[in-house]
Amino acid sequence: MNHEAATAPTLQDQTLSLGPLELRLGDREALVSGVRASLTVREFEVLEALTERPDRVITREDVYGRVWGGRMPYRDRAVDVHVKRIRQKLGAIAPNWTFVHTHFGIGYRLSPEAVDEGQQ
Amino acid sequence: MNHEAATAPTLQDQTLSLGPLELRLGDREALVSGVRASLTVREFEVLEALTERPDRVITREDVYGRVWGGRMPYRDRAVDVHVKRIRQKLGAIAPNWTFVHTHFGIGYRLSPEAVDEGQQ
DNA sequence: AACCCCGTTAACATTCTTTTCACCACTGCG
DNA sequence: CGCAGTGGTGAAAAGAATGTTAACGGGGTT
Numbered sequence: 351m352n353h354e355a356a357t358a359p360t361l362q363d364q365t366l367s368l369g370p371l372e373l374r375l376g377d378r379e380a381l382v383s384g385v386r387a388s389l390t391v392r393e394f395e396v397l398e399a400l401t402e403r404p405d406r407v408i409t410r411e412d413v414y415g416r417v418w419g420g421r422m423p424y425r426d427r428a429v430d431v432h433v434k435r436i437r438q439k440l441g442a443i444a445p446n447w448t449f450v451h452t453h454f455g456i457g458y459r460l461s462p463e464a465v466d467e468g469q470q
Numbered sequence: 471m472n473h474e475a476a477t478a479p480t481l482q483d484q485t486l487s488l489g490p491l492e493l494r495l496g497d498r499e500a501l502v503s504g505v506r507a508s509l510t511v512r513e514f515e516v517l518e519a520l521t522e523r524p525d526r527v528i529t530r531e532d533v534y535g536r537v538w539g540g541r542m543p544y545r546d547r548a549v550d551v552h553v554k555r556i557r558q559k560l561g562a563i564a565p566n567w568t569f570v571h572t573h574f575g576i577g578y579r580l581s582p583e584a585v586d587e588g589q590q
Numbered sequence: 591a592a593c594c595c596c597g598t599t600a601a602c603a604t605t606c607t608t609t610t611c612a613c614c615a616c617t618g619c620g
Numbered sequence: 621c622g623c624a625g626t627g628g629t630g631a632a633a634a635g636a637a638t639g640t641t642a643a644c645g646g647g648g649t650t
Contacts, residue, residue: 390595392596406494406497407497427600430637430639430640431598453498454510455606456497510606510608512607512608513607553628554627554629575625
């Protein structure tokens, strides 16, 4: 006998998958290839913001607005620094994948791409 | 995470299509046959300016005014240089298409044209 | 208090973009 | 044909944006 009906997926349990990347929105956990990436809260939020439109460019201002709220102060580097750490942590788990792409002068784009191994 | 602006109706997603060319105005991204052309911001803006009246000639002065604002300095080559790189990038993706046409002494005209393969 | 974690900030390094210049090819005309 | 103006192109110089590291400081914990 099973009681599956009792465990209907609530929004909190929602997970989002993009290639080897998996975001558990409810408990703010990110997994890469099933491995915990141990992102901090801010890091997770930035990554989640990029998730709004996967494979599309999201401006720095947009990320800032979604995570911190309000306008991004002139020359603020908070977004960059967090992106750097996100890349670092995800990259440590999946070295031949690239997740966050820079769009110079605009912002970032999240789309997991396998790196060609021929160049290692 | 701040969700105040989360689901704002981003009509920035507006895209413009001309033959195999697709401009995502909001993201400032240009695609050719679905492939990202990775134009820089200026390059995109110049291309966008030519888009104002597709298939019609647009003067250099006009392009300059729309992208840089103000009058074009005497003998300024900025527009030309950017057109050159636009052609280069678009051409790399779709070798048998021509997008930007020169009108001597006047300016440029944007209209994607397939090149007859028989002449190669 | 001492410690640790995290977010922020500042400073410097690096990479990418834009501008500028020089040289040459091409056009149109006398 | 030769001249003058215009556009194509490559590359250096100048300028901006992003990458990266480390220090600082607030909170919470021991």
